Amino acid sequence: MAQEVWSSDADLVTQILGGDAEAFDLLYETYFPRVYRFALKRLRDSGEAGDVTQEVFLTVFHALGSYRGQSSLLVWIFGITRNTVNRRFRKVRPRFESLDQDGARQVAAAAPAPDQTVEARRLLRRCEEIVERELTPLQRRIFHLKHLRRQPVRRIAEALGKSEDAIKANLYRMRRALAQGAPGLEVLLGR
Numbered sequence: 207m208a209q210e211v212w213s214s215d216a217d218l219v220t221q222i223l224g225g226d227a228e229a230f231d232l233l234y235e236t237y238f239p240r241v242y243r244f245a246l247k248r249l250r251d252s253g254e255a256g257d258v259t260q261e262v263f264l265t266v267f268h269a270l271g272s273y274r275g276q277s278s279l280l281v282w283i284f285g286i287t288r289n290t291v292n293r294r295f296r297k298v299r300p301r302f303e304s305l306d307q308d309g310a311r312q313v314a315a316a317a318p319a320p321d322q323t324v325e326a327r328r329l330l331r332r333c334e335e336i337v338e339r340e341l342t343p344l345q346r347r348i349f350h351l352k353h354l355r356r357q358p359v360r361r362i363a364e365a366l367g368k369s370e371d372a373i374k375a376n377l378y379r380m381r382r383a384l385a386q387g388a389p390g391l392e393v394l395l396g397r
Contacts, residue, residue: 211236215279222270234263234378237280238371241287248291253358256374258294262287263378264385332388340383348376 211232212218221229241262246255265286273282337346347366351357359377363370 216275219273237283244287245291256359258290260378262290264381329388336384336387345376345380349380
């Protein structure tokens with residue numbers, strides 16, 4: 207295992223909790239490949255592994271204040287990773303039914319409650335503001351391809367002539383900006 211480039215996990219956590227974005231970027235860049243490889247090995251799907259990795263680092267960002275130093279930061283992050291991967295295995299898989307069958311059931315569309323509609327519109331407006339003001343042109347393009355056109359990371363990387371890791375890093379930074387600017391939105395984007 208490679209030696210980390212910071213003096214101690216406690217110092218790094220203190221810097222991150224103190225608002226040092228570069229310290230979190232260092233943590234992310236150091237551990238991203240390990241977390242991604244672990245998820246890929248378990249899930250055997252690069253898109254799912256990428257999504258899990260993003261979810262892990264979003265969780266790390268939000269839960270870092272609970273890190274107590276009883277284990278190394280890497281072990282703590284891998285605990286989050288294992289739990290996230292295991293949740294993917296427990297997810298209910300959609301049941302597909304042919305529409306050509308005689309007895310195909312119709313599914314009634316449930317209308318959202320009015321307060322959910324209002325909240326969704328508020329989040330959407332806030333998201334649009336953040337995308338326009340805080341994201342770079344490249345990040346806006348990635349956001350469009352990932353969240354509006356539902357393109358996988360590999361296809362986005364090919365389309366933009368970037369590495370998959372560069373796309374994932376930008377997605378992480380975008381999600382972090384959105385989570386800070388519009389709490390609750392990251393849950394919708396993680397789907």
